[in-house]
Amino acid sequence: MKKLTIIFRRAPHGSPHGREALDLALLSASFEQEVSLIFVDEGVLNLVKAQQPELIGAKDFIATFGALPLYDIDTILACEASLQEYGLANAELTIAPSIVTPSTIREQLASADEVLVF
Template identity: 75%
Template sequence: MKKLTIVFRRAPHGTPHGREALDLALLSASFEQDVSLLFVDEGVLHLMPEQQPETAGAKDYIATFGALELYDIETVLACQSSLARFGLANSELTISVERVTSNNITEQLQAADEVLVF
């Protein structure tokens, strides 16, 4: 089984990257790939609660993150320093994540067979 790590680096709703990354994660997991998600930099903004993308003319795909468990995507990591930078360090996030340091991120990326950055 191939280990795939998908990295969310860009903010949600400004580009299709976030939706495409999520679609790829769910599709890959449905083909029994070992999929891990990693949220870094502006990508942690996908984890903010109570987003209203419709007001900016974007589709709301953030709720789809709730389906990760159904696809057996269990490794969901978020960069501690990125969360802190956006004031998300102590707030409630939309999904359960493991808060990790840069060392943990390096280990995750080295353990993956493929890394895709969105």
């Protein structure tokens, strides 16, 4: 089984990167690849609940993060420093990622067969 790690680095709306990363994660998991997600930099904004992207003409794909357990995507990491930079607490997130340090993220990346950055 191939280990795929997908890194979310960009804000969720204004570009298709976040939605494409999530689609790739779900598709890969459906083909029985071991998928891990990492949220860093602006990418942590993908985790904020109660977003209203339709106000700017974008589609709401954030709710789809709730389907991750159905696809056996269990390794979901968020950079502690990035969350602090944006003033985000666990209560404000749509899912409950593991809050980790950069060294833990490096370990996850080292164990991956493939890493894709969005």
